[in-house]
Amino acid sequence: MxxxxxxxxxxxxxxxxxxxxxxxxxxxxxxxxxxxxxxxxxxxxxxxxxxxxxxxxxxxxxxxxxxxxxxxxxxxxxxxxxxxxxxxxxxxxxxxxxxxxxxxxxxxxxxxxxxxxxxxxxxxxxxxxxxxxxxxxxxxxxxxxxxxxxxxxxxxxxxxxxxxxxxxxxxxxxxVFVNPHINYSYGGSLGYEDATTVQTALSGAEYFDPREPLRVARFQLAHLSHYEAFTQALELTRRAGIWREVLIILDPTDAEFGAVTCFIGRLRQLNPLEQVAWQTNSMAFEVKELR
Missing domain, CATH: 2.60.120.260 (Galactose-binding domain-like)
Structure with a gap:
């Protein structure tokens, strides 16, 4: 389940x-x-x-x-x-x-x-x-x-x-490709990145080329079993790379803020799988929103 x-x-x-x-x-x-x-x-x-x-x-x-x-x-x-x-x-x-x-x-x-x-x-x-x-x-x-x-x-x-x-x-x-039995560790983050460019005139006045901010989620799955580590986390990095789409849902039960914590994106980088203890593995994820 x-x-x-x-x-x-x-x-x-x-x-x-x-x-x-x-x-x-x-x-x-x-x-x-x-x-x-x-x-x-x-x-x-x-x-x-x-x-x-x-x-x-x-x-x-x-x-x-x-x-x-x-x-x-x-x-x-x-x-x-x-x-x-x-x-x-x-x-x-x-x-x-x-x-x-x-x-x-x-x-x-x-x-x-x-x-x-x-x-x-x-x-x-x-x-x-x-x-x-x-x-x-x-x-x-x-x-x-x-x-x-x-x-x-x-x-x-x-x-x-x-x-x-x-x-x-x-x-x-x-x-669903990744859904760990132990959730990501405390310290996970969700924020916006704004690619708006700013040009400053000699007078000090600033001019903007506005862009819509994009969401970026960062989190660590620090308690992955061997099965989850190799068939889900590591395999996802192989299949998705840094360019294929992934749909991320930070909390599937969150009806109030679910429209904010769910988006389609890509893995910004492919992080390695780390063995942190016997039969326990860890992997960091960073997902950037696509538009």
Whole structure:
């Protein structure tokens, strides 16, 4: 059983080897744009009707899937996402079927005393639209158990979206690769790096070329068993390298801050596996957000 609170790193992203179909998408912003690693190259629906805002991911065979994430989207805080899995192309028999909020909502332990009456999220107890802006939006779901299926259908339910369409920049669909039974050590960090350039005039006035800050997570898995060390941590560095995508979820149970502590990124460097005691190993991780 997967440890509930411990960090999760998912890999590989199987979206690129899949066939995408379904829904109704703008001709110049087609469905295959979800398979482009440039998040700005979005796929856009023609409208918000139920006939348009869905897609099917078809694999060449059954694939083991544990995590699905919709990335760089414009789904509002009132939107919902339905995920289904099947071995039948028409989904006549499903192996998984669940509908969830696209953003954490009243089901999370929001402190209502910290919300002002005028806030647009007062009655929902969820993220406000301002909270959702300024970082790459991600709606992720780690399934209770791994599901093996060839067909996966995703429906976006957001009929009141003021944009009049749904944008999706990237989709992650894959398995959990690293999930240690002992969580990362105290001292782990999550922060933002800002690549904004600053030029200073002779007068001392400063001019800026602003860039959006990117998240960076750093932590140490200091109590890895031999099995975890060699089949998860070390093997991830071999397979992912410093350029392939990983989906990191620092706390899968955190509904209140989960949109901040979950992002798609890459291993910034490949750290070595260290043996710290008999049958106990340690490895440091540094994951930088992709955009």
């Amino acid at each position: 997967m440890p509930a609170y411990n960090v999760i790193i998912c890999h590989p992203n199987r979206i690129d080897g899949a066939e995408l179909s379904g829904g109704a998408w703008v001709e110049s912003l087609p469905l295959p744009n979800m398979q482009d690693r440039a998040f700005a190259r979005v796929a856009r629906t023609i409208d918000l009707t139920a006939l348009s805002t869905w897609f099917v991911v078809t694999f060449d065979r059954q694939r083991t899937i544990r995590a699905i994430a919709i990335i760089a989207h414009n789904i509002t805080t009132g939107g919902r996402i339905r995920i289904r899995a099947s071995d039948a192309a028409d989904f006549s028999v499903v192996k998984y079927d669940e509908t969830r909020d696209a953003w954490p909502s009243a089901s999370a332990d929001w402190n209502i005393d910290q919300l002002e009456w005028e806030n647009d999220n007062y009655w929902l107890g969820s993220y406000s639209q301002e909270d959702a802006e300024g970082q790459t939006p991600i709606s992720q779901r780690v399934l209770p158990d791994a599901v093996q299926a060839r067909y996966w259908r995703v429906d976006i339910i957001d009929p009141a979206n003021p944009a009049g369409f749904i944008d999706i920049g990237r989709v992650f669909i894959g398995d």
